[in-house]
Amino acid sequence: MDLSSINPVLLVASLMVASTPILLAAIGELVVEKSGVLNLGVEGMMIVGAVCGFATAVATGSPALGFVVAAIGGAVLSSLFGVLTQFLLSNQVATGLALTLFGLGISALMGQGYVGVRPPSSPRLDLGPLSDLPVVGRILFSHHPMVYLSLALVAGVWWFLRSTRGGLVLRAVGESHDAAHALGYSVVTVRFAAILFGGACAGLGGAFLSLVIVPQWTEGMTAGQGWIALAIVVFASWRPWRVLIGAYLFGGVTVLQLNLQAAGVAIPVELLSMSPYLITIAVLVIISSDRSRAALNAPASLGRVFHASK
Amino acid sequence: MIRLEKRAAPSRTWSYLTPLVAVIATMIAGGLMFAALGKDPVEAIRTIFWDPLFGEFAFYYRGQLLVKAGPLILIAIGLALGFRAGIWNIGAEGQYIMGAICGAAVGLAFYPMEARWLIFPLMILGGAVGGFLWAMIPGILKTRFNTNEILVSLLLVYVAEQILASMSLGLLRNPEGAGFPGSRNLRQYESAANNELIAGTGMHWGVVAALIAVIFAYILLSRHIMGFNIRLTGESPRAARFAGVNPNRLILFCLGLSGALAGLAGLFEVAGPAGQISIDFNVGYGFTAIIVAFLGRLHPIGILLAGLLMALTYIGGEAAQSSLGLPSAAIQAFQGMLLFFLLAFDVLTHFRVKFGREAAA
Secondary structure, three states: OOHHHOOHHHHHHHHHHHHHHHHHHHHHHHHHHHOOOOOOOHHHHHHHHHHHHHHHHHHHOOHHHHHHHHHHHHHHHHHHHHHHHHHOOOOHHHHHHHHHHHHHHHHHHHOHHHOOOOOOOOOOOOOOHHHHOOOHHHHHOOOOHHHHHHHHHHHHHHHHHHHOHHHHHHHHHHHOHHHHHHOOOOHHHHHHHHHHHHHHHHHHHHHHHHHHHOOOOOOOOOOOHHHHHHHHHHHOOOOHHHHHHHHHHHHHHHHHHHHHHHHOOOOOHHHHHHHHHHHHHHHHHHHHHOHHHHHHHOOOOOOOOOOOOO | OEEEEEOOOOOHHHHHHHHHHHHHHHHHHHHHHHHHOOOOHHHHHHHHHOHHHHOOOHHHHHHHHHHHHHHHHHHHHHHHHHHHOOOOOOOHHHHHHHHHHHHHHHHHHOOOOOOHHHHHHHHHHHHHHHHHHHHHHHHHHHHHHOOOHHHHHHHHHHHHHHHHHHHHHOOOOOOOOOOOOOOOOHHHOOOOOOOOOEOOOOEOHHHHHHHHHHHHHHHHHHHOHHHHHHHHHHHOHHHHHHOOOOHHHHHHHHHHHHHHHHHHHHHHHHHOOOOOOOOOOOOOHHHHHHHHHHHOOOOHHHHHHHHHHHHHHHHHHHHHHHHHOOOHHHHHHHHHHHHHHHHHHOHHHHEEEEEOOOOOO
16 A cells, blocks of 8 residues: 555646536536426436547547537437426426436447547647646646636636626516516526526536546446535535535545545545545535425425416 | 427426437437448348237347336336436446445355255345445535536546445455456346346346336335325426425435345346346446336336336347447437437427417506
8 A cells, every 4th residue: 555656736636627517517407406496317418418529539639529519419318308308397206216217228339339439639828838837837727627627617607696687587487487587587498597597507517527537438436426426515515615515525536546545545436436426425414414404405306397377 | 490388287298208209319319320331221220029929030129129018117127216306316337236245245245055955035135225325426526515416426426436446356356256347147146146036027126126126116206205205206396395394314225226226226136137246237228227217207107118118228239239330329319319319309298389470468
């Protein structure tokens, strides 16, 4: 066992990278849930984003274009969920599950020809002297652009929900769709837009996984990250900055256990591999055990079907 | 202008019709998907739905039908009870794995003793207990700490997969297997094998258990107070509380029962068709069973039919894979599509579609 081989600076830097897919998916899902919709299809949207982004990047040689198509792919899949839950008033839990099952199948189908293919590499940001700074340069100034975009998205969502009229309407729809409807806001339009945003974010997260982190395409490569993103939204009590903390905490555990595996610590590999899931469960238990607070933070109309009668 | 008007009570006609309409719509959409893949859609649909039953090699495929339908029905029956009460166990895949591991471990512990009357029942018990305990984790966390059972049960699937990997590489590895991962083959161990009861039919103890579960669930839902409480909680949790239903007990009952049934399905699979514990022993029955439960309208008899239909898509999918070169993932997408159409058409059960402008109120 050689723990000294674990470099803390690299650990933090790789933590930020490893957390980005979950962060992207979770911040999208936060907006969806704030509008009162529970979309359990994050895993499916992520993996469809992963394959769309991968295929596009391989075909065009441009990772940037890959990310754009991944976002579109995720949004298209989420629009299925939107149509079913908002117009056909289906059960959100069941429809979300269907989205995940369908997404896993269709992505495997789309990705058949891409197994073992290497995507074009996407360069890290290079700010010259800034990136060359010791410690800080590696942690702050030399990441993939998507890492910064994910952070900007968290800030943007926080600002949107807190300080804009649109954010207020979205929260009103999520807290009481009947009241928002009575005020003349279109509940369905707001929710549909939120669902599309959530899908696009999950798609981006998936593409980051297949284009930057792994970078490869394998069936089922999201391996539960979409579900962890859902758990992180609960963990964060539906607040954007806490989503960031939750995602980085999870990313930290993932990176640390990989480092420990590499360092040959005398803990069974399987136990290390399951640790992120176990810790997510433990965190969920801690957060939800305080019943009054958990109930206070959740959007009041979460998961309820809205049907304007007369 | 199209609008929806809520029905006073769900339409019985449509609730029977929607699964059929959904299957037909899926065949059409699936045909388009197959056409997009460059296959002849009519031939693909025929290979999947017709040939396994009435084609040239039907004698082989018909047996496979029960082998695949058994675990699907067994798991879906348990899930449906929970779904009816609004308790979402979606980690059946994990409970299936843990049931298989526990049951197989019991059997392997007795190796090479020969006492089928003792060992096989104990294995069945082990399988049920394994799945039950694994489902109790989300159950107890839900009742004690109000933790979301959807997320916990699902996350535990990934934990179970790691345990499966660990078991097939370590504790349960075949000592005479030349170091290859995977346990001893239970089918070659007379006292533990879950072989076909009638040769060529695919009928094994798991299928028998599935049929018993269907009957049991039917009686439970229509004749027993527990079934009434489950239905009541699903329709109106508030009314159920006033009626004196203990929600925690109901949660533990539904999760425990569905876990035990999923564990049983895993045990029968590992002792029979699969034969051994190996890293990729599970094939996603736990997830497909969710589709089966919904397609069967969460009703035991419906689930029986839906399980057979879903088994048919598995077998037909494999046939289409070998004869038409259809990718295996296409069937997975096809099954997902089926659930989508089902949920979409379900709107007709609860709402009337009205055309024209809304009358002034």
